[in-house]
Amino acid sequence: MSVTRTGALPDTSAPDDAYDVTVVGAGVVGCAIARELARHSLRVALMEANGDIGEGSSKANTAILHTGFDAVPGSLEARLVREGGQLLAAYAEETGIPVEPVGALLVAWDEQQLATLPRLADKAVRNGHHGTRPLSAAELYAREPHLGPGALGALEVPGESIVCPWTTPLAYATQAVRSGVDLHLNCPVEKVRPGEGDAPHRLVTRRGVLRTRFLVNACGLYADAFDALLGREDFTVAPRRGQLLVFDKFARPLVRHILLPVPGPLGKGVLVAPTVYGNVLLGPTAEDLTDKTATSSTAEGLAGLRAQGGRILPALLDEEVTAAYAGLRAATGAEDYRIAAHPELRYVTVGGIRSTGLTASLALGRHTVGLLADAGLELGPERPLAPVRMPNLGEAFPRPYRDAGLIARDPAYGTLVCHCERVTLGEIRDALASTVPPASLDGLRRRTRARAGRCQGFSCGATVRALFEEGVR
Amino acid sequence: MKSVHPVERTVDVLVVGGGPAGLAAAARLAAAGAGRVEVLERERAAGGVPRHCARGGFGGLTGPAFARRAVRAAVRAGAVLRTGVSATGWAGPLALEVTAPTGLERITARAVVLATGARERPRSARLVPGSRPAGVLSTGELQQSVELFGLRRERIGRRAVVVGSDPIARHAVRTLRRAGVPVAAVVADRPYGPRLPGPVLRGATVLELVGRGRLSGVLVRGADGRTGLLRCDTVVFTGDWLPDHELARSGGVPLDPATRGPSVDGGLRTLVPGVFAAGNLLRGVEPGTVAAAEGRAVADAVLAHLAGAPWPAPGLTLETAGALRRLTPGRLHPAGPAPTLLLRPEVRLVRPILMVRQDARLLYERRLPVLLEPHRSLRHPAVWAPDADAAGGPVVVTLTP
Numbered sequence: 001m002s003v004t005r006t007g008a009l010p011d012t013s014a015p016d017d018a019y020d021v022t023v024v025g026a027g028v029v030g031c032a033i034a035r036e037l038a039r040h041s042l043r044v045a046l047m048e049a050n051g052d053i054g055e056g057s058s059k060a061n062t063a064i065l066h067t068g069f070d071a072v073p074g075s076l077e078a079r080l081v082r083e084g085g086q087l088l089a090a091y092a093e094e095t096g097i098p099v100e101p102v103g104a105l106l107v108a109w110d111e112q113q114l115a116t117l118p119r120l121a122d123k124a125v126r127n128g129h130h131g132t133r134p135l136s137a138a139e140l141y142a143r144e145p146h147l148g149p150g151a152l153g154a155l156e157v158p159g160e161s162i163v164c165p166w167t168t169p170l171a172y173a174t175q176a177v178r179s180g181v182d183l184h185l186n187c188p189v190e191k192v193r194p195g196e197g198d199a200p201h202r203l204v205t206r207r208g209v210l211r212t213r214f215l216v217n218a219c220g221l222y223a224d225a226f227d228a229l230l231g232r233e234d235f236t237v238a239p240r241r242g243q244l245l246v247f248d249k250f251a252r253p254l255v256r257h258i259l260l261p262v263p264g265p266l267g268k269g270v271l272v273a274p275t276v277y278g279n280v281l282l283g284p285t286a287e288d289l290t291d292k293t294a295t296s297s298t299a300e301g302l303a304g305l306r307a308q309g310g311r312i313l314p315a316l317l318d319e320e321v322t323a324a325y326a327g328l329r330a331a332t333g334a335e336d337y338r339i340a341a342h343p344e345l346r347y348v349t350v351g352g353i354r355s356t357g358l359t360a361s362l363a364l365g366r367h368t369v370g371l372l373a374d375a376g377l378e379l380g381p382e383r384p385l386a387p388v389r390m391p392n393l394g395e396a397f398p399r400p401y402r403d404a405g406l407i408a409r410d411p412a413y414g415t416l417v418c419h420c421e422r423v424t425l426g427e428i429r430d431a432l433a434s435t436v437p438p439a440s441l442d443g444l445r446r447r448t449r450a451r452a453g454r455c456q457g458f459s460c461g462a463t464v465r466a467l468f469e470e471g472v473r
Numbered sequence: 474m475k476s477v478h479p480v481e482r483t484v485d486v487l488v489v490g491g492g493p494a495g496l497a498a499a500a501r502l503a504a505a506g507a508g509r510v511e512v513l514e515r516e517r518a519a520g521g522v523p524r525h526c527a528r529g530g531f532g533g534l535t536g537p538a539f540a541r542r543a544v545r546a547a548v549r550a551g552a553v554l555r556t557g558v559s560a561t562g563w564a565g566p567l568a569l570e571v572t573a574p575t576g577l578e579r580i581t582a583r584a585v586v587l588a589t590g591a592r593e594r595p596r597s598a599r600l601v602p603g604s605r606p607a608g609v610l611s612t613g614e615l616q617q618s619v620e621l622f623g624l625r626r627e628r629i630g631r632r633a634v635v636v637g638s639d640p641i642a643r644h645a646v647r648t649l650r651r652a653g654v655p656v657a658a659v660v661a662d663r664p665y666g667p668r669l670p671g672p673v674l675r676g677a678t679v680l681e682l683v684g685r686g687r688l689s690g691v692l693v694r695g696a697d698g699r700t701g702l703l704r705c706d707t708v709v710f711t712g713d714w715l716p717d718h719e720l721a722r723s724g725g726v727p728l729d730p731a732t733r734g735p736s737v738d739g740g741l742r743t744l745v746p747g748v749f750a751a752g753n754l755l756r757g758v759e760p761g762t763v764a765a766a767e768g769r770a771v772a773d774a775v776l777a778h779l780a781g782a783p784w785p786a787p788g789l790t791l792e793t794a795g796a797l798r799r800l801t802p803g804r805l806h807p808a809g810p811a812p813t814l815l816l817r818p819e820v821r822l823v824r825p826i827l828m829v830r831q832d833a834r835l836l837y838e839r840r841l842p843v844l845l846e847p848h849r850s851l852r853h854p855a856v857w858a859p860d861a862d863a864a865g866g867p868v869v870v871t872l873t874p
């Protein structure tokens with residue numbers, strides 16, 4: 001087990017030293033696959049182009065643990081979202097990933113949307129979700145008193161939850177590494193020389209060549225480009241940008257559920273949802289682009305979000321914004337994932353994981369390992385994974401700064417460093433010493449929330465940076 | 474083994490925030506025999522923002538000297554100063570939840586003085602679009618990096634842009650220069666304002682931040698409508714102050730809509746009996762000496778409260794109109810001593826008219842023989858206060874050009 005960030009990759013030239021499986025791409029999907037593989041006595045590598053896990057689409061999403069009620073019935077995505085949602089809810093409980101089952105309300109703002117709700121309820125049933133319930137306007141306003149005027153009714157979807165999108169892949173990666181997976185960061189795979197017959201594939205990186213018998217493409221937006229390295233052109237990925245605004249914690253009491261838009265001919269609309277950190281999220285936009293690096297927010301995008309948010313929850317606009325960001329979904333033109341096994345190449349592509357990959361991740365992990373086995377990978381017996389318990393970033397669960405017992409054992413948990421988010425010295429120290437430590441201040445923020453609050457570092461930025469630089473040295 | 478339950482304690486006066494306002498309040502209260510006066514300061518050292526203002530301008534002292542003097546005065550007077558201790562919430566009307574390295578506490582006081590200061594609005598809250606690169610700072614973070622942690626050019630950046638038109642933009646430029654970081658430009662949104670070290674783009678706005686990983690430039694639209702990219706790896710967003718009102722707000726202390734700080738009367742009493750507020754928390758930044766003066770002023774009302782004086786009724790609300798952006802204090806007791814108001818205009822005003830009305834009555838009208846600037850406050854003794862009708866409606870204060 002190890003995490004490498006620099007230097008030559010391990011020597012895999014001897015036949016026995018080749019990895020059994022290499023997963024390329026350490027987003028939430030790749031991390032989940034690596035974790036699932038770690039159940040078996042295999043040599044597994046997880047390769048990531050960036051200096052940290054989860055730096056691609058996985059770091060910037062809407063953080064909803066879906067039930068899959070609105071998926072395309074019968075699709076692979078529908079099945080994996082449903083299974084993955086249940087698996088992740090249980091895993092979260094076991095490992096301390098914050099999840100809040102707040103439930104969702106699909107709010108109808110006009111007659112047409114209202115007329116759509118029964119169809120959505122039917123679709124939910126076809127997706128195995130029997131708990132939806134129509135709400136009258138009066139019931140809706142009783143549930144959500146701060147909702148703007150004009151809502152006609154809603155469909156209640158119990159079970160939709162909010163989750164921490166950063167702790168989730170970090171938990172997978174941590175557990176994978178502790179269970180023996182090698183994580184190689186700063187390591188884009190530039191070329192693949194497929195092995196003839198039984199010979200291992202050779203993955204060419206700027207840190208050297210890595211040999212592996214089986215290969216998994218979990219490259220997210222770049223799944224098409226990676227396929228091309230193996231001569232496959234099954235689909236192309238087009239980035240669909242989603243811009244989001246995060247509002248200050250004082251907005252949290254304004255909303256109790258995830259408020260979903262009713263999809264209609266005029267597009268999908270935006271949602272308003274609480275976050276597990278106690279903020280409120282507004283977004284995402286849906287913009288079809290060509291540039292896979294276009295993760296910038298735009299003036300029009302943010303103005304449009306505010307206009308829509310102001311109609312849904314007028315009081316939201318009185319609160320300060322603590323963050324604006326954008327993420328890219330991997331659209332492939334299909335209303336489903338693009339998962340394909342290529343047994344002749346000992347290769348599996350896990351592509352087109354569009355807007356549900358966080359939810360489906362654990363099921364994607366299982367499904368992919370099944371495909372690898374079908375393609376000839378000998379899994380051998382299962383063994384238990386190393387246990388993990390993640391630091392809690394969720395407001396609904398005890399945080400260290402309020403934990404008298406913890407502070408009594410270690411005063412570092414009684415020393416606040418980031419005041420807005422109540423992040424203690426102890427938590428920062430732990431993150432820096434963790435199995436998969438942060439590579440940047442942003443990585444530290446995703447692990448602890450330090451500097452993620454309303455002051456954005458006005459008070460604590462210099463101190464957090466000093467701690468990070470000391471800890472890294 | 475230390476306690477695993479919060480320690481319950483009582484004090485006479487609990488001051489939250491050990492900046493100029495809180496320290497001045499504590500010094501005067503302790504000296505006046507208010508009993509146990511305890512100051513909670515969440516940072517490792519007390520003194521507040523002046524600790525990292527390396528320049529002069531604090532009543533003839535440098536910021537750090539001003540901070541040290543304030544700390545000394547409070548300690549000498551007998552106040553208990555606790556650093557590294559944070560008030561995180563409320564356990565009751567006059568009881569605060571506290572986190573300290575020594576454990577959790579629940580401190581009940583006979584009077585609570587909130588003096589939690591103010592901060593600059595960060596880039597995100599200004600809704601500046603673009604990427605989210607490293608190298609985006611506020612003056613507060615910049616000053617701490619340079620003055621408290623000794624960072625220099627190689628750790629801060631090679632070329633900076635400063636955004637803002639208040640004097641704080643000048644301080645940001647000077648801090649950058651002291652650290653050896655060249656300043657490419659100051660993007661000043663207002664077409665006028667205090668002298669700023671050049672080059673200054675007056676009336677310009679930041680359209681977008683550019684750069685992956687690290688900032689590579691700031692897209693700006695000039696006053697002439699033309700846009701251009703200013704290459705830089707560091708940008709400092711200055712000014713645009715917000716009171717640090719979160720503790721007050723979470724305790725249900727009502728805010729003044731114009732200042733976003735707690736609504737206070739001339740005695741700096743909030744609308745919650747026993748809770749006072751002073752300093753930049755009231756409305757964003759004023760000079761350190763003003764914050765300290767408010768700290769001293771609040772002590773008188775605290776002493777009266779400790780002596781058993783009844784908590785006054787809310788009194789009359791002062792509302793802003795015209796080009797008046799904010800005023801403090803925002804409430805008035807016509808029968809009490811007339812307060813001196815701090816007025817802040819929205820825009821530059823040459824010899825403006827100050828008008829005070831209540832219901833249909835004109836209480837005061839005067840052309841002020843001054844130039845008012847949006848970065849500076851005017852002190853205005855409310856000589857008209859006794860004429861206000863205690864049973865009337867809100868008093869509306871207007872500034873017009």
Ligand SMILES: Cc1cc2nc3c(=O)[nH]c(=O)nc-3n(C[C@H](O)[C@H](O)[C@H](O)COP(=O)(O)OP(=O)(O)OC[C@H]3O[C@@H](n4cnc5c(N)ncnc54)[C@H](O)[C@@H]3O)c2cc1C
Nearest residue numbers: 025027029049056057058061062064189220242357358359
């Ligand atoms: C705006 C938005 C909102 C969303 N909301 C939700 C939601 O509420 N719930 C939900 O479940 N899902 C949501 N999603 C979807 C979810 O975020 C994605 O499905 C998921 O993150 C995809 O994970 P991934 O691992 O496939 O991709 P990524 O996270 O992009 O990971 C792919 C990784 O592969 C690496 N890589 C690529 N090429 C190479 C190479 N050649 N060598 C080495 N490494 C390489 C990349 O650097 C990257 O780290 C949302 C997505 C967006 C954009």
Ligand SMILES: Cc1cc2nc3c(=O)[nH]c(=O)nc-3n(C[C@H](O)[C@H](O)[C@H](O)COP(=O)(O)OP(=O)(O)OC[C@H]3O[C@@H](n4cnc5c(N)ncnc54)[C@H](O)[C@@H]3O)c2cc1C
Nearest residue numbers: 490492493494515521522560589590752753759760761764
């Ligand atoms: C970047 C900057 C530059 C400035 N430059 C100048 C200048 O050159 N000249 C000048 O005259 N004025 C200057 N000022 C203004 C001057 O610093 C302020 O007027 C003065 O510091 C205000 O004092 P204060 O006590 O109200 O707030 P602060 O000085 O901000 O002190 C508030 C204190 O409260 C503490 N606190 C907050 N919340 C809690 C809590 N929950 N628990 C415990 N402690 C808490 C904070 O840590 C802080 O120390 C500047 C201000 C800033 C921000």
